[in-house]
Structure formats: C-alpha cells, structure tokens
Amino acid sequence: MLNVEIGKLHFKNPLILASGILDEAGETMLRIAKSGAGGIVTKSIGKEPREGYENPVVYELPCGLLNAMGLPNPGIENYEDEIKIAKKGGVPIIGSIFGSNPEEFSYLAKKMEDYGADAVELNLSCPHAKGYGMEVGTDLELVEEIVDSVKREIKIPVWAKLTPNTSNIVEIAKAVENADALVLINTLKAMAIDIDAKRPVLKNVFGGLSGKAIKPIGIRAVYEVYREVGKPIIGVGGIENGRDAIEYIMAGASAVEIGTAIYTRGIGIFKEIAKEMEGWMRKNGYSKISQMVGIAQVR
Amino acid sequence: MMYRVVKIEKIKEETPTIKTFFFKDDSKPKPGQFYMIWLPGVDEFPMSISHIGNKKAFTVKRIGKGTTAMHKLKEGDKLWIRGPYGRGFKIENGYALIIGGGSGMATLGPLIERVEGDIIIAARTKDELLFLDRFKDRNVYIATDDGSAGFKGFATDLAKDMMEKRDYSIIYTCGPEIMMRKIIDMAIERGIKVQASLERLMKCGIGICDSCSINGYRVCVDGPVFSEKELVKMEDLGKYKRDSSGRRVPI
Ligand SMILES: Cc1cc2nc3c(=O)[nH]c(=O)nc-3n(C[C@H](O)[C@H](O)[C@H](O)COP(=O)(O)OP(=O)(O)OC[C@H]3O[C@@H](n4cnc5c(N)ncnc54)[C@H](O)[C@@H]3O)c2cc1C
Ligand SMILES: Cc1cc2nc3c(=O)[nH]c(=O)nc-3n(C[C@H](O)[C@H](O)[C@H](O)COP(=O)(O)O)c2cc1C
Ligand code: FES
Numbered sequence: 001m002l003n004v005e006i007g008k009l010h011f012k013n014p015l016i017l018a019s020g021i022l023d024e025a026g027e028t029m030l031r032i033a034k035s036g037a038g039g040i041v042t043k044s045i046g047k048e049p050r051e052g053y054e055n056p057v058v059y060e061l062p063c064g065l066l067n068a069m070g071l072p073n074p075g076i077e078n079y080e081d082e083i084k085i086a087k088k089g090g091v092p093i094i095g096s097i098f099g100s101n102p103e104e105f106s107y108l109a110k111k112m113e114d115y116g117a118d119a120v121e122l123n124l125s126c127p128h129a130k131g132y133g134m135e136v137g138t139d140l141e142l143v144e145e146i147v148d149s150v151k152r153e154i155k156i157p158v159w160a161k162l163t164p165n166t167s168n169i170v171e172i173a174k175a176v177e178n179a180d181a182l183v184l185i186n187t188l189k190a191m192a193i194d195i196d197a198k199r200p201v202l203k204n205v206f207g208g209l210s211g212k213a214i215k216p217i218g219i220r221a222v223y224e225v226y227r228e229v230g231k232p233i234i235g236v237g238g239i240e241n242g243r244d245a246i247e248y249i250m251a252g253a254s255a256v257e258i259g260t261a262i263y264t265r266g267i268g269i270f271k272e273i274a275k276e277m278e279g280w281m282r283k284n285g286y287s288k289i290s291q292m293v294g295i296a297q298v299r
Numbered sequence: 300m301m302y303r304v305v306k307i308e309k310i311k312e313e314t315p316t317i318k319t320f321f322f323k324d325d326s327k328p329k330p331g332q333f334y335m336i337w338l339p340g341v342d343e344f345p346m347s348i349s350h351i352g353n354k355k356a357f358t359v360k361r362i363g364k365g366t367t368a369m370h371k372l373k374e375g376d377k378l379w380i381r382g383p384y385g386r387g388f389k390i391e392n393g394y395a396l397i398i399g400g401g402s403g404m405a406t407l408g409p410l411i412e413r414v415e416g417d418i419i420i421a422a423r424t425k426d427e428l429l430f431l432d433r434f435k436d437r438n439v440y441i442a443t444d445d446g447s448a449g450f451k452g453f454a455t456d457l458a459k460d461m462m463e464k465r466d467y468s469i470i471y472t473c474g475p476e477i478m479m480r481k482i483i484d485m486a487i488e489r490g491i492k493v494q495a496s497l498e499r500l501m502k503c504g505i506g507i508c509d510s511c512s513i514n515g516y517r518v519c520v521d522g523p524v525f526s527e528k529e530l531v532k533m534e535d536l537g538k539y540k541r542d543s544s545g546r547r548v549p550i
Contacts, residue, residue: 021507024545027515043509043545051543055343056335058503060300060381069508074546081547196304197339197379263507 001278002038004255004289006232007157007180009092009118011255013038013277014289015245015270018236018259019096019121019161020044020069022267026085033089036271040086041257042079044096044123045112046132047104049075053204059192064211064238065260066192068204071098071129076111083115092118094159098132101142102149113154120156122146124176125163125186126208134163134189140175147176157181159234164217165189173225181232183257184221188214211260214238219251226252226294240264242276249289250296302337302379308354310374314427317402318370319349319358322378328355330409331387331496331524335504337379341368345501345519347406347473348383358405358429384504385523388494390414393468396461398482400454400474404429406496406523407473411437414471417461421454421474455481467491476550480537483530496524497536500543510541 002013016039022028024043033040052072059066074082076097086093095112097120099105109120124143126133137143143160150158160176161183162169173182187208192201218237226233235248236257245256262269286292309321328334328348336357337343342365349358357378361370372378388410395416399407404420408430411418417438422428425447431439441449442457450457455478458470462485470486472479473496486493499511499518506520514533516522521529530536539547 022509022512022517024509025512025515025541025547028509028512028517031515049544049546052502055502056337058505058508060505062301065507067503069502072502072510072544074544078546194302194339194379196302196377197337199339201302201337260507263505266506 001281001287002274002289004038006234006254009157011038011092013270013274014249014255015273016094016234016255016257017041018257019123021259021262024073024082026082029082029086029093030089032267032270033086033091035267036274037091038255038270039092039094040089041094041121042083042086042096042117043073044071044098044126045073045076045079045108046071046098047076047108049073049078053202056201056203059201059207061192063213064209065263066190066202066207066209067187068202068207070204071126071132076108079111080115083112083117087116094119094121096121096123096161098123098126098129100131100136102146105146106149106153109150109154109158113156118156119159119180120150120154121159121161121183122150122179123161123186125161134165134186137163137172138166140171143172144175144178147179151178159183161186162221164214164221169221170224170228173229177229177231179231181234181254182225182229183234183236184225185214185218185237188217210237212238212240215244219247222248222253223251223297227297239273242273242280245273245277246280246292249292250294252294252297254289254293300381302381304377304379307372307374307376307378310372313358313429316427317358317360317405317429319356320369320372320378321350321354321356323353324355324380326383328383329387330413331406332383332385333523334380334382334384335501336369337381338365338368339379341365345504347496347523349405349408351409358402358408360402360405381504385519386521388471388496388524389526391469391492394465396458396467396470398454398458398470398472398474398478399429400478401427402429403472403474403496407471408433410471416467417465419454419457419461421457421478454478455485458482459485462489462491469494472496476537483527483536487527487531492527493530494524494526495530497522499540510543510545512541
C-alpha cells in the first residue's frame with residue numbers, strides 16, 4: 001500500500017531518513033533501515049574530513065530544533081565502509097554531498113556511485129556553512145551548472161535539495177530541473193539568544209531551524225514547486241506523524257524525509273508513521289500513495 | 300529542553316585535578332544520568348550527576364578548554380544546564396562489585412549510595428583517588444597504578460582477584476574504556492551481569508547527530524549505561540572511537 005517509485009528507484013514506503021540525523025555511521029543507518037525507514041539519506045559528505053563547529057551545536061526550542069553542526073563529516077575517502085554497512089539494510093541509500101563548485105560535486109557524486117549508493121542528494125541548502133550549501137544554492141547559474149555536471153558524471157539518480165531561505169524557491173527549482181527529483185526543504189536560517197547569558201546560544205551564532213515550526217513553510221514550498229516543475233518532489237520539514245506526511249503528499253510530494261521528529265518520537269517513528277498512514281488511507285479509500293500526490297492543488 | 304541557570308553553592312576540591320560543584324535544581328535524575336553544561340562563550344560538555352537529592356553536584360576532572368574554565372569558577376557563579384539525559388543504571392538485586400577508575404567514580408557515586416557491595420576505587424596515583432572520604436564507611440578496596448596506596452596495579456587485576464574470592468550478583472563500572480572492556484569480558488566469561496557507563500564524543504546530547512554512536516547504539520540516549528546484552532555486541536568498545544569529524548579511529 002505504501003510503496004512508491006521515485007524515477008527508477010523503488011521504496012517500500014515513502015518515509016526516508018533526512019540527511020544529518022543519525023546517518024553518519026554505517027551501523028546507525030543500518031539500525032534505522034531495520035527500524036522501518038523506506039530509504040536513507042546519508043549525512044552530507046564533503047571532500048575533506050571536517051570537525052564541524054564547537055558546542056553548542058544543537059538547541060532544543062519549544063517549536064523545534066536549532067542546529068549549526070557545521071557540516072562535520074569524515075570526508076568522502078573515509079566513507080566507503082559506512083555506505084557498504086548501510087546497504088545491508090536492504091533499502092535505497094542516497095549519498096548526500098556538499099561542495100562549493102561543479103567539479104567538487106561531480107567528484108563526490110562519482111565516489112558515492114562507486115561505493116554503491118543508489119542515488120545522490122546534492123546539498124544546495126545548508127543555511128550556516130560559509131561557502132557551501134545555501135550560499136551555493138541561491139546562485140541560479142551555479143546550481144544549474146552543478147546539477148548538469150553531476151548528471152553527466154554519474155548514472156544513478158541525482159536529487160537536488162533546495163533551501164527555503166530565498167524569496168523565490170520556484171526560480172531555483174526551475175534552475176535544477178535537470179535533476180531526477182527535488183528535495184524540499186532544508187532548515188530555515190535562525191538563531192536564539194539566552195537572555196541570562198546575554199549572548200547567542202549556538203557557537204556559530206546562526207543555525208537552521210527544523211521540526212514542527214517549519215512544516216507550513218515546507219508544505220508551501222512543495223505546493224508551489226509542484227505546479228511549476230515536472231519532477232518528483234520529496235517533502236521534508238517538520239513531519240511528526242502520518243497526517244503530516246499525507247499533507248506533504250497532497251501538496252505534491254511523492255515521498256517524504258523525516259529528521260527532527262526522531263528526537264521527539266524515537267527511532268520507531270518510521271514504523272509508527274507507516275501504520276498511521278495506512279490507517280488513514282484505508283479509512284479514506286486510498287490504496288496507493290500515488291493516488292494522493294498533489295490532490296490538494298487548487299487549479 | 301532549554302537551558303536553566305543554576306548557582307554554584309559550594310565547591311569542593313577532591314583531588315589535584317578534580318573538583319565537585321554543588322548546586323540546587325528541581326530535576327530528578329537517576330544514578331548514571333548526565334546533563335549538558337554550557338559555559339557561555341566557552342564550551343558545552345556532558346557531565347554525570349555525582350550527587351543526587353536536594354543538593355546536587357557535578358564532579359569534574361580538568362581535561363581541556365571547557366573543564367579548565369569550569370575549574371576557575373567560584374562559589375556564587377552560574378552554570379547553564381540542560382538535562383537530565385540518557386538512561387542510567389538499572390539497580391539489580393544482590394551483592395554488587397563496583398569498579399570506578401579515575402573520574403569514573405563521579406558517575407558511580409549516586410549508585411553506590413543505593414546498592415550494597417564491594418567498591419574498588421582506582422586511580423593512577425594516591426592523590427587522584429576520588430571519594431575515599433565519601434565512602435569511608437563502606438567496603439572500599441583501593442588500587443593505584445604506581446602502588447602509592449592499596450593494591451599496586453590495575454583495577455582489573457584487583458577485580459579479578461575479588462571475583463575469584465566471592466560470587467557477585469552484578470558488576471557496575473565506569474572509568475577508562477580499556478579497563479571497562481576487560482571488566483566486561485571477565486564478567487561475561489563468568490556469567491555475571493554487568494553494567495558499564497560509556498563515554499563518547501557528544502554534540503547534541505539528544506540522540507540525533509550520531510556523533511556519540513558506537514556500533515549502532517547512541518551513548519546519549521540508548522546509554523550512557525549499557526548492560527551485557529548490548530555490551531557484547533559493541534565490537535568497537537575499547538578499540539575504536541569516532542573523532543569530531545565522525546572518522547572511526549583507534550582508541
Ligand atoms: C555521559 C558522560 C558523562 C561524563 N561524566 C563526567 C563526569 O562526571 N566527570 C568528568 O570529569 N568527566 C565526565 N565526562 C567526560 C567529560 O565530558 C569530558 O572530560 C569533557 O567533555 C572535556 O571537555 P573539555 O572542554 O575540558 O575538553 P576538550 O578536550 O577541550 O573538549 C572539546 C570538546 O570535546 C568534547 N569532549 C572531550 N572529551 C570528551 C569525552 N571524554 N566525552 C565526551 N565529550 C568529550 C567536549 O564536549 C568538548 O565540546 C563524561 C562524559 C560523558 C559522555
Ligand atoms: C542536526 C541536524 C543536522 C542536519 N544536517 C544536514 C546535512 O548534513 N545535510 C542536509 O542536507 N540537511 C541537513 N539537515 C536538514 C534536514 O535534513 C532536514 O532538511 C530539516 O531538518 C527539516 O526536516 P525535519 O523538520 O524533519 O528535521 C540537518 C538537520 C538537523 C536537525
Ligand atoms: S550526542 Fe548526538 S546522537 Fe548522541
């Protein structure tokens with residue numbers, strides 16, 4: 001009932017682990033796969049090992065999570081084993097990568113393909129790392145070049161993950177139309193100040209907001225892009241239960257990614273949300289996810 | 300959870316490198332749980348609760364930037380904390396053997412107050428033995444690497460002797476990982492239940508960033524205290540850890 005196709009990739013359910021949450025080590029990803037995730041996106045991996053920012057890097061807010069991890073990662077040359085271990089879970093593994101130019105992205109994508117990744121996700125959207133992510137992802141010409149160059153380099157599908165930190169996400173979505181799927185959204189640039197300490201909480205000052213608070217923005221982004229771009233969309237941002245996932249699908253997503261909610265509901269969340277979706281679908285007469293994609297669009 | 304500010308009411312010098320910071324807080328931690336302490340502008344790091352009850356405390360060994368800054372604090376200064384986090388000790392029936400190496404005794408303190416058993420306090424040298432006075436009325440055995448007090452040698456050798464002389468129902472340990480690995484192996488070999496409190500690099504403290512993971516277990520949420528069923532599956536324990544970038548490196 002829940003199985004979906006994104007291009008040539010098959011998923012047993014549309015609930016994919018989002019990049020950056022419990023997906024650095026192969027064995028952790030394997031555990032998530034065994035806990036019912038339909039697919040797994042790895043932590044964003046770059047060319048060199050990167051320690052990330054100093055603590056505090058994560059802060060819990062009543063409305064969600066604030067993070068500025070700073071793209072810590074072991075570097076692509078050290079990542080082969082992690083992918084190989086994760087692959088034992090039997091679900092698609094999507095290698096997330098970040099770089100600052102088309103050559104870097106292509107190099108990383110090729111490595112991911114060689115390691116056995118089933119697709120790559122281009123992180124064009126991290127809001128808090130200088131020279132990467134969002135700083136790359138809002139330059140229309142550059143993102144187009146990156147996607148085209150990666151597409152030429154590898155045979156596995158290329159997903160482009162976009163930033164909501166822009167006044168016009170449709171414009172960026174159109175620039176990356178050559179990608180096989182679009183992933184919307186990454187975190188929103190945000191910050192918190194501790195008034196007793198009289199200073200920003202995150203060591204990096206700025207971070208990205210995820211979780212409950214950003215769901216309406218994610219829904220809007222998916223809705224807008226679905227109308228204008230003919231590629232499958234993966235919805236991300238604030239999904240905590242089956243109803244949230246279905247909301248994204250009705251806005252136009254073919255599948256969803258889940259991150260922050262693992263913190264509120266635990267690793268069992270994938271199985272639980274799958275059940276919640278099935279229950280709702282049965283009650284409302286749907287037998288396939290594809291029957292619901294984009295049905296909330298007002299034309 | 301967001302930070303709350305607590306005032307340091309009393310500071311006790313335990314050893315040349317370890318101080319205990321007493322404070323009041325409404326949270327209800329269990330032995331073995333930890334908090335994240337933020338020193339604004341300096342660092343944030345995990346600390347076990349070392350005294351539970353009305354007067355709570357952290358017992359902190361000076362290691363690097365954060366803990367050195369903490370050692371400079373005075374009574375009346377503030378700490379920003381979030382927690383308690385993680386899964387603490389599960390108290391088992393029967394007579395226990397409790398083995399604490401170095402600052403590992405900080406984590407075991409509240410547990411020791413709640414169980415019956417023999418206690419091994421181990422350190423490199425006499426001056427670094429932690430909580431000797433706190434547990435002076437208990438069955439304490441001492442081991443120092445240099446023989447400056449008690450048994451001369453590693454805690455593991457003393458523990459082995461003691462396990463041969465008496466049947467323990469459960470072993471609890473916290474300390475250097477190599478020590479814990481040996482204790483765990485000995486316990487499992489003899490069919491004795493064992494719980495160990497592990498340390499890994501922590502960033503989020505709430506189970507999402509994967510930096511503290513060991514063989515698929517998150518130390519911050521699934522632990523920091525693990526029992527034999529989980530410990531036997533941890534091939535990296537005592538051998539590999541992950542550095543700040545997530546690279547798997549030898550210990
Ligand atoms: C669950 C848990 C409970 C702990 N309880 C105690 C305790 O009761 N008493 C005590 O003295 N020590 C305890 N530690 C170890 C303590 O957290 C480290 O000694 C401390 O983080 C060192 O920080 P630093 O800034 O002084 O060192 P630096 O080397 O400057 O640290 C830099 C960064 O690395 C991290 N880091 C460094 N070493 C460790 C480590 N061993 N474990 C986790 N993170 C580390 C710090 O969080 C910091 O952000 C505990 C560790 C964990 C994981
Ligand atoms: C701690 C943390 C780390 C993240 N790291 C990455 C990353 O490395 N690459 C990336 O593309 N997105 C990263 N993200 C963003 C998530 O993948 C996701 O887009 C965002 O959190 C919204 O989804 P959520 O509300 O379900 O968490 C991270 C998010 C969090 C909370
Ligand atoms: S410290 Fe982040 S998962 Fe444990």
